[in-house]
Amino acid sequence: MIPAYAIDQNWDGYSAAEHRVWTTLYDRQRDLLESRACDAFLKGLKALDLHGDGIPDFARINPRLEKLTGWRIIAVPGLIPDAAFFDCLAQRIFPAGQFIRSADTLDYLSEPDIFHDVFGHVPMLTDPTFADYMQAYGIGGQRALGLDHLHHLARLYWYTVEFGLVQSREGLKIYGAGIASSHAEAIFALEDPTPSRIAFDILRVMRTRYRIDTFQETYFAIPSIGALLEATLQDFSDLYAALETASEIAPGVILPTDRDLGSGPPVLEARQ
Numbered sequence: 601m602i603p604a605y606a607i608d609q610n611w612d613g614y615s616a617a618e619h620r621v622w623t624t625l626y627d628r629q630r631d632l633l634e635s636r637a638c639d640a641f642l643k644g645l646k647a648l649d650l651h652g653d654g655i656p657d658f659a660r661i662n663p664r665l666e667k668l669t670g671w672r673i674i675a676v677p678g679l680i681p682d683a684a685f686f687d688c689l690a691q692r693i694f695p696a697g698q699f700i701r702s703a704d705t706l707d708y709l710s711e712p713d714i715f716h717d718v719f720g721h722v723p724m725l726t727d728p729t730f731a732d733y734m735q736a737y738g739i740g741g742q743r744a745l746g747l748d749h750l751h752h753l754a755r756l757y758w759y760t761v762e763f764g765l766v767q768s769r770e771g772l773k774i775y776g777a778g779i780a781s782s783h784a785e786a787i788f789a790l791e792d793p794t795p796s797r798i799a800f801d802i803l804r805v806m807r808t809r810y811r812i813d814t815f816q817e818t819y820f821a822i823p824s825i826g827a828l829l830e831a832t833l834q835d836f837s838d839l840y841a842a843l844e845t846a847s848e849i850a851p852g853v854i855l856p857t858d859r860d861l862g863s864g865p866p867v868l869e870a871r872q
């Protein structure tokens with residue numbers, strides 16, 4: 601079934617200037633992420649051959665991606681309604697913005713463009729465990745729509761898929777697409793002394809409001825992608841019940857029960 605909102609990528613229609621925007625962004629992120637992104641992200645970037653030679657053609661990426669994890673990318677004009685978005689994820693289809701930002705607004709986006717969606721999100725979809733997590737999220741989203749808990753599930757997406765950090769032997773690393781596709785936030789999220797970086801707890805995440813207008817004040821670090829998937833393989837009813845009475849938490853607030861992971865030294869109890 602072809603999802604609603606799918607459009608032709610029309611790869612031949614991109615101008616030379618648009619390809620140059622991709623290359624500029626790619627070159628800038630590539631060096632930055634070498635030491636900052638998690639292994640799964642860097643491996644995915646290589647496996648898909650998402651190089652700096654211009655905007656990738658989905659027809660070229662999809663066979664590789666489908667072979668690795670059964671996911672594929674479709675082009676969409678921009679943000680699509682929640683229900684359509686969840687239906688795509690539940691079928692292992694990732695909707696990616698067809699357009700690219702302009703050269704004079706390299707760091708500003710009002711809607712996800714092809715650089716955010718493909719460079720930011722798609723490398724992680726080559727990881728089998730993360731691939732399952734994204735599908736589980738889509739199925740959870742379909743269920744949350746019928747209940748009144750979409751805002752809770754959206755927070756899970758925000759603090760994992762978009763702004764997630766993962767513990768590693770070399771300290772915290774980036775896996776969230778919102779961080780991986782942003783030059784300034786890739787540095788801020790790991791190195792700035794101001795934000796808090798706390799151990800992932802799914803109920804804590806669903807209680808935490810987020811900011812869309814500036815860098816995050818709180819990042820959540822998962823112990824491993826496997827642990828994230830495990831936390832998601834449930835129907836969320838216990839969580840939703842707990843959320844009925846739990847108070848909301850403002851971004852930036854640290855609770856006595858939080859495990860603060862700091863920003864500096866490696867977290868040694870991380871996965872082997």
Ligand code: HBI
Pocket residue numbers: 676678679680681682685695696697712753754757
């Ligand atoms: N549409 N294209 C697109 N990309 C998204 O990330 C997206 C969307 N529609 C809805 C949506 N995200 C939200 O429902 C989730 O972030 C929770």
Ligand code: FE
Pocket residue numbers: 712716717721762777778
């Ligand atoms: Fe995104």
